[in-house]
Each structure stands twice: as structure tokens, then as C-alpha cells.
Amino acid sequence: MKHPRRVAALAAVAALALAVSGCGSSSGSGGKKSAAGFTAPDVPMAKKLGTKEGAVSILAWPGYAEDGSNDPKTDWVTPFEKATGCQATVKYFGTSDEAVNLIKTGDYDVVSASGDATLRLIAGGDVAPVNTSLLTNYGDIRSFLKDQPYNSVDGQMYGMPQGWGANLLTYxxxxxxxxxxxxxxxxxxxxxxxxxxxxxxxxxYIADAALYLMNTNPDLGIKNPYALDKEQLAKAVAVLKAQRPQVSEYWSDYLKQQQAFESGDSVIGTSWQFIVNLIDADKKPIKAILPDEGSTGWSDTWMIAAKSKHPNCAYAWLDYIGGPDGNAASAYYFGEAPANTKACDVIATTDKDPSFCDTFHAADEAYAKKLWYWTTPVSDCLDGRTKVKCTTYADWTQAWTEIKG
Known part of the structure; x- marks a missing residue:
């Protein structure tokens, strides 16, 4: 497997803001209530597509939109340009907070958003609802990635799923x-x-401790690791403070974690499948499992900016990157389960890696259901409780500072 380049970090919740814009004249999902408790701003949604504008500005996690500039042999953007006439400019971001701030500038047409950012973008009116009938490849997207609480509002999708993965217990x-x-x-x-x-x-990562408590201390009443009231958050923080003296290092750079496992500085912890593959390729001892309790994970979605200057090329990019060839290339390079059901055959043929999708459990819906995908904690409890307010990501950020000392 090629070397992926994911470096993920998360940031505080942004405040609601309304920025109404779009490429069509039909109404969006304004007035619809999300599972997170907010009413989606009325951002217009495209009714039909017009002439492509000849350009598209892509905001992406490293590894999601490779154009050959990092490696001449790794390029799936150029085939898109040749097929559509949309010349792409790509900017990579390192954190979800950076992506949220950049999309607000109006300089970008599409963004690959993780589950911790998607609700912020929807609630802020920064992305438009997506007319999935205009995406020829949407029907081939795995059903368990569609209409999820982190990428839709009351049945209205806000993007094209890219792929997903689990945070694994690695040792x-x-x-x-x-x-x-x-x-x-x-x-x-x-x-x-x-x-x-x-x-x-x-x-x-507080959600990982909360998931542990869901299974070991059911009297706490945790039903969703991203929906913690003050008492539940305090208990999760206590677990992590107790863990702190036992930690070799907290990691966000996958290369550093790879090196730590290979050197023996770390012997157990949370990791990703592609890091395990890299260590295994170096013939170092490593194993990873999805524990009995399940795990947290990520599911990323391509979204269209509400202020997109090139909405027709933006739709063309979503259709391409969600199609079998674009999705196969990006998911294989990145190291995750592809969203398109046909991508696995492409990977087996093009990259001659027929075991890839089995390794990443791409078609395993039962496996996927064991994951709690990253979701922004908000005050309206995501588990449906109404008599108590839950803690927000700002509360979690403050708690994380206290945990690490």
C-alpha cells in the first residue's frame, strides 16, 4: 500500500452564522431541524446543472486530491481535468478548524470535511445542500454512509461520502x-x-474514554460518547487523567507513531489501519483489532461551499471523486475504506491489491455499525436527552488542556 498522508486534528465549535448562497434557485433545507438541535440555514440547492465554468478550487485533506505535484506517479486530479474541462487548484489543510475557517473566505468550491467539521459547516450556512439526483455515481455509495447525523439534516444530504475508517486498538x-x-x-x-x-x-479522544465508560460503568448513563453532560464528562476526564502518567506520547503525526511502535517506545494504543500496514511492511511486529466495545472512527464527506464560484465544476468533482475510479485512487492512497461499492474492483485491478477492501472492511456494514464516527459535541444532547444540557467541544478542549497538563 502507498504511503497515505492523513494528519488529523480537531478544534472548537464555531458559532452559527448565516451566509446564503448557492448555484441553484430551489430552496435548501432551511427550517429543517438537525439531530444536533439546530435549524439548518436556508442555503439554496441546485435544481439542475449548467455549463461548467472551467475551474474548481479544491480544499482537501492531504491525500484526497493528489495532482502529481507530490509524486508524479500519484495523480487522479489530471484525469478529472481532462474529462471535465475543469482546471483544478488544490489546497491542503492540516486541521478541521483550518478547513472551516478557509471555506468561510469564499475562495474554495469544495471541501473534504470530517465528521467533526460537517455540522459546523452546515449550521454556519457555509455549505449547500447537495442535490444527489445530479450525481450519477451517488447510487453506488454504500447506504450506511448516507443520511447520517453528521452529513445530513432531516433526510437532506450535504455532500458525497468519501470513505471511512476505525480508530483501532493496536499493539x-x-x-x-x-x-x-x-x-x-x-x-x-x-x-x-x-x-x-x-x-x-x-x-x-475524550470520546474514546467515554466509550470505555459506556461499557464498564453503565450506571453513568452514557448512550453516545459525543453526548456527555457535566458529570459524564468529568468521569471521562478522570479516566484520562489517570492514564496520563502511563502515556509514552500523544500522537497526531502518523509517521511519528509508526516510528514509536517500530522502535519500541510505544507498544499499545490507538492507531489507524494504514499505520499498521506501514509498520507491517517494515516487517516489525504489529497487530490491530476492533475491541469488543467497538470504537470511534471517521467518515469524511465532500461538501460544496455555499459561496462556490464554480458550482457546476464543484458538482463534477463530487461526482468524479465519488465515482469508482476517483474514489478507488484516493481511498487506496489515503488508506481507508472507499465509499463507492465499485471502487474495490478498481483497486483490485488497477493497484493489483484484491485484499485491500477486506483489510479495511469496506463492505462490512456490521463492522461499520460498531463505530462511533467523530461528531462535534454540542449543548443539545446528541443522544436525545432534553432535560439536561450536554458539554460542547469548547468544554472538551478546555478539559483536554487540563488532562495533558
Missing amino acids: NPDVVKPAPTSWSSVFESSSPYAGKITPYDSPI
């Missing part, structure tokens, strides 16, 4: 014995692997 089998089956192996107070545990470096 060195030569050191960690017996093989772990639960997240307790990284959260128990007296781990035999103290000083060599590596957690993900982000406030969203």
Missing part, C-alpha cells in the same frame, strides 16, 4: 501478552505497559 504482539480484547488494556489504572501507551492527541 506489539511480542510485548503485549496475552493479546488484548478490550480498551481496558489502555485505560486500566495499573497497566503493565505503563510508559508505553500512545493515545491520539486531540480533545476528541
Whole structure:
């Protein structure tokens, strides 16, 4: 597998703002209530497509829109340009917060948004509802990635799914014995692997502790790891403060985590499948599992900016990157399960890697249902509670600062 370039980080919740713009004249989903409790601004949605404008500005996670500038052999943007006549400019971002701020400038047409950013973009009126009937490849997108609480409002989609993956319990089998089956192996107070545990470096990691508590302390009443009231947040923070002295390092750079596992500085922690593949390719001992409790994960969606200057080329990009060839190229390079059901055959043929989609559980809906995809915590509890207010990502950010000291 090629070297992916994902470097993810998350940031605080943005305030609601309305910026009505779009490429069509039909009404969007204004007035519809999201699962997060906000009413979606009335941003227009395209009724039909017109003449392509000849250009599109793409805002992307590294590895999602490669044009050959990083590696001449890695380029799926140029075939898109030749097929559509839309000349693409690509800007990479390093954090979801950066992506949210950049899309507000009006300088970009499309953005690849993770689940922690999508609701902020929808609530802020920064992205337009997407008319999926205008996307010829939408029907081939796996059903369990559509109409989710993080990429839709009351049945109205806001983009084209890109792909998904799990945060896995990863360990060195030569050191960690017996093989772990639960997240307790990284959260128990007296781990035999103290000083060599590596957690993900982000406030969203609080959700991992909350998921652990869902299974070990059901009396707390946690039903959704992103919906924590003050007491539940305090309990999750306590777990992470107890873990802190046992941590070798918090990671966000996948290369550094790869090196830590290979050197033995870290022997167990949270990781991603493609990092495991890289370590395995170096013939170093490594294994990864989806624990009994399930896990957190990510599901990314391509969205169209409300202020898009090239909406027709924007739709063309969504259709291409969600199509079998574009989706196969990006998911394979990036290291995740592709969203398009036909992408696996393309990967098996083009990249001669028939086991790729099995490794990433691309067609395994039961596996996908065990994941709690990154979602921005908001005050209106995502688990449906109405008699209590939940903590927000700003609260989580403050708590994360306290955890790390």
C-alpha cells in the first residue's frame, strides 16, 4: 500500500452564522431541524446543472486530491481535468478548524470535511445542500454512509461520502501478552505497559474514554460518547487523567507513531489501519483489532461551499471523486475504506491489491455499525436527552488542556 498522508486534528465549535448562497434557485433545507438541535440555514440547492465554468478550487485533506505535484506517479486530479474541462487548484489543510475557517473566505468550491467539521459547516450556512439526483455515481455509495447525523439534516444530504475508517486498538504482539480484547488494556489504572501507551492527541479522544465508560460503568448513563453532560464528562476526564502518567506520547503525526511502535517506545494504543500496514511492511511486529466495545472512527464527506464560484465544476468533482475510479485512487492512497461499492474492483485491478477492501472492511456494514464516527459535541444532547444540557467541544478542549497538563 502507498504511503497515505492523513494528519488529523480537531478544534472548537464555531458559532452559527448565516451566509446564503448557492448555484441553484430551489430552496435548501432551511427550517429543517438537525439531530444536533439546530435549524439548518436556508442555503439554496441546485435544481439542475449548467455549463461548467472551467475551474474548481479544491480544499482537501492531504491525500484526497493528489495532482502529481507530490509524486508524479500519484495523480487522479489530471484525469478529472481532462474529462471535465475543469482546471483544478488544490489546497491542503492540516486541521478541521483550518478547513472551516478557509471555506468561510469564499475562495474554495469544495471541501473534504470530517465528521467533526460537517455540522459546523452546515449550521454556519457555509455549505449547500447537495442535490444527489445530479450525481450519477451517488447510487453506488454504500447506504450506511448516507443520511447520517453528521452529513445530513432531516433526510437532506450535504455532500458525497468519501470513505471511512476505525480508530483501532493496536499493539506489539511480542510485548503485549496475552493479546488484548478490550480498551481496558489502555485505560486500566495499573497497566503493565505503563510508559508505553500512545493515545491520539486531540480533545476528541475524550470520546474514546467515554466509550470505555459506556461499557464498564453503565450506571453513568452514557448512550453516545459525543453526548456527555457535566458529570459524564468529568468521569471521562478522570479516566484520562489517570492514564496520563502511563502515556509514552500523544500522537497526531502518523509517521511519528509508526516510528514509536517500530522502535519500541510505544507498544499499545490507538492507531489507524494504514499505520499498521506501514509498520507491517517494515516487517516489525504489529497487530490491530476492533475491541469488543467497538470504537470511534471517521467518515469524511465532500461538501460544496455555499459561496462556490464554480458550482457546476464543484458538482463534477463530487461526482468524479465519488465515482469508482476517483474514489478507488484516493481511498487506496489515503488508506481507508472507499465509499463507492465499485471502487474495490478498481483497486483490485488497477493497484493489483484484491485484499485491500477486506483489510479495511469496506463492505462490512456490521463492522461499520460498531463505530462511533467523530461528531462535534454540542449543548443539545446528541443522544436525545432534553432535560439536561450536554458539554460542547469548547468544554472538551478546555478539559483536554487540563488532562495533558
